[in-house]
Amino acid sequence: MKKYDYTDKKDTRSGFGAGIAELGRSNPNVIALTADLAGSLKLETFIKEYPERFVQCGIAEANMIGVSAGLTIGGKIPFATTFANFATGRVYDQIRQSVAYSNKNVKICASHAGLTLGEDGATHQILEDLGMMKMLPNMTVINPCDYNQTKAATIAIAEYEGPVYLRFGRPVIPVFTPADQKFEIGKAWHVNEGDAVSIFCTGHLVWEAIKAGEILSEQGIEADIVNIHTIKPLDEEAILASVRKTGCAVSAEEHMLNGGLGDSVAQVLARHFPAPLEYVGVHDTFGESGTPDQLMQKYGLTADKIVEQVKKVMARK
Amino acid sequence: MSTSGFNTRLKTDADVDIRATYMELQQLEGIATAVRRDILRMVAAVNSGHPGGSLGCTDFMVALYFDIMRRKQDGDGKPVFDMNGHDEDLFFLSNGHISPVFYSVLARAGYFPISELATFRKLDSRLQGHPATAEHIPGVRIASGSLGQGLSVACGAAYAKKLNGDDKHVYVLMGDGEQQEGQIWEAAQFAPNKKLGNLTAIIDLNHAQIDGTTQNVNDNRDLAAKYRAFGWFVDEMEGNDISDVIRTLRKSQENPDVPTMILMHTEMGFGVEYMVGNYKWHGTAPNADQLQQALNGLPLSIGVTDY
Known part of the structure; x- marks a missing residue:
């Protein structure tokens, strides 16, 4: 990693x-x-x-x-x-x-x-x-x-x-991305090269995905981590290139599963390269008061949750 | 007769008196009659659309485009349309359902061929049921139809003109039923606070909306008092009297820091006897017999033709 x-x-x-x-x-x-x-x-x-x-x-x-x-x-x-x-x-x-x-x-x-x-x-x-x-x-x-x-x-x-x-x-x-970066709309950022599983992540969940990648790497699982910062237009090529390599994927976002990044990834896979997909996101419910950390824990938007979903999706390959 | 060459009020150099009237009242009334015929034929052809408000606002729209607005045109007097509209007056139609009058006036002012009016509301037309920019129809700068949004857009365009040092004016027309929308009152607060004196808003006060009279549906009460309380200069005019429209609109350009709200008294369906004052004609097209009856009452001036 x-x-x-x-x-x-x-x-x-x-x-x-x-x-x-x-x-x-x-x-x-x-x-x-x-x-x-x-x-x-x-x-x-x-x-x-x-x-x-x-x-x-x-x-x-x-x-x-x-x-x-x-x-x-x-x-x-x-x-x-x-x-x-x-x-x-x-x-x-x-x-x-x-x-x-x-x-x-x-x-x-x-x-x-x-x-x-x-x-x-x-x-x-x-x-x-x-x-x-x-x-x-x-x-x-x-x-x-x-x-x-x-x-x-x-x-x-x-x-x-x-x-x-x-x-x-x-x-x-x-702050983990370079200060002098040029942002390209619609062009995914390849965070880590791997072949066991794809992790498509966006927003605050990218850092969690990196932490998940480290945990997985210690267990001998090298994740292909792709930051989809542009939800639309979606970098379909990057998604397909990754999943053709890994054969399964997890999406991670601080958003409702309905309508989120995971939905977009699912559409691409269903149309071009059907493969197992698991999600990290919020399941059809409203949030509540609490500290950000408490909420991310309670609603399962963490590195640990990503690791859990990775294991689940890899078993479906 | 093409009427596209008549808008000579564009200030091309300092010597041109932009207050001068270049078109006789009789000619403006002739155009208004042609526009009314267009409206009726357009909605009848597709058995849909909104004739009532369109007919009521015809005189205002003709006065605005053929007399008041300083619009860009080429050497042949043909309008030149670009989206930014720098250094020319702009118009926004907030109550987009009266698109027939908007399209007809744009066509007769020369923005696109009047023959294109025959495509209104048909598949693949640039003349959508409600005004839109997606088909790039010249003269339309924003989509409208979902009510209450045009005043905000006009505020933004007026604000941009001030930032750009552009001394031209922005006009926006709204319906009176539309005053029931909350966004209107957000914009009503904004415009005077931002000192948008280059903005003139007009309310078509015909007291009618789809479900009945505005009074019965959700009474606007005293609009003049409301807008005055929000900080507007409030004026009134007879919307079916072209002379009064011209007189009042000219006056509205004279408030450098205060936006003007004009309550425009009109008759829904004006020009068609059986439609006048009947809210049923808000969104109903005449049948073939009714169309003929209406057209009989609207004889074309010499030299003016239907599309």
Whole structure:
């Protein structure tokens, strides 16, 4: 198993904050919008340096999405920011009509996704957002895994013309990807070479997959670990190349199983290379209050759970 | 007669008086009649669509496109459409179900051939039941139909113009039933707070929606007082009087920091006697006999033809 070290722990939302601050300097068309969550989205630097390009919408997410669509008509690149729950489910129809169907260059940037939002509980812990967003035609969906990847993804989506959903989170987690990386939309990152099992992971579960890979490696099982940071368009080639080699797969994500990354992987395998697949994710239930670690344990979004699913799927080969 | 050459109000240089009227009222009324005939024939041809609001908003739309808006055009007077709409006035239709009047006015202003109106609501057409951008129909900048979203979009476009140092104006039309949507009131707070004086919103006050009168369905009560309380400059006009529309819309451009909300009094179905004031015609197409009866009451001006 390839060794991954980290010297620092940071939240992915801070990677977004750093990315948009850099974009502020390099791209005069970038506009940051928020619905009363500028601090949570780490927009302070952008606001300080470019106050005229910051649009505070107040607690009115539907309007923020519409205003963003309108800004694109004037050639602007709006980054509409709020919590993932309010950035998707609350405004699905606004995104559907004014952004996705109208194919507007709006970047919907969503923090506090999933269970790791923690103590606020299920009202705020959206686990369906990837599914809702990936179903929309024209929408690109990205779920980066650490500070550096989130920062790089933030910069990359400004270069891409079209609607994007960028999902990140609140917990402080290891920074293990390179600081100077170039983010390629739709191109999976090969975390580890292996031949026993494929692990397709995204977001906060990538670090868990690396830890799982280390545990498995000690047991003589070398996992092929692939980070699917872009949920849509899906890197089908990377998925198929891996499973042709390993013959079985586990998906891992901080999301509902219905509509998540695992669903997308299952579609690819069913159509092109039927093989056993097991899932790590949330099973058709809402979350609850607790610390992020407690919640990840309780809902089975851990390295140990990935190891368990690997054993299960390998037995089905 | 092609009417596409008449929009000469685009300010091409500093000497052009953009306040001047270049088209006689009679000509505008002639276009409005042709547009009404288009609307009726379009919805009758596919036995679907929304004639009532379309007919009620015809005079406003003709005044807006043929008199008020400063639009880009080429040397032959043909409109030039690009999505960004820099340095020209923009219009958004929020109540997308009155697409027939929008399409007809766009076609007669020269954005696309008027013959294309015959494809309305048919398979593979650029003229979708509700306005859309996916088929790249010139003149349409956003999809609309799911109500309540257009005011927000117009706010964004007006905001972008201010950021771009673009002194042109943004117009958006909404329905009165549409005022029941919550998003409208999010945008209603936003526009005055952001000092979007380059935004004029118009509400088609015909007091009718699918299920009945707006008063019975979910009363809007005093819209003028509501918008005033939100910080808008509120005005009123007679939407079926082209002169009053032009007069009122011109005035709305004079508030540099305050957006304007115009309550536009119209009659649903205006121009077709048996449709006037009857909400049944919100979303019902006339049959062949009814169509002929309606067209008989709308004689074309000399030189103007149907699509």
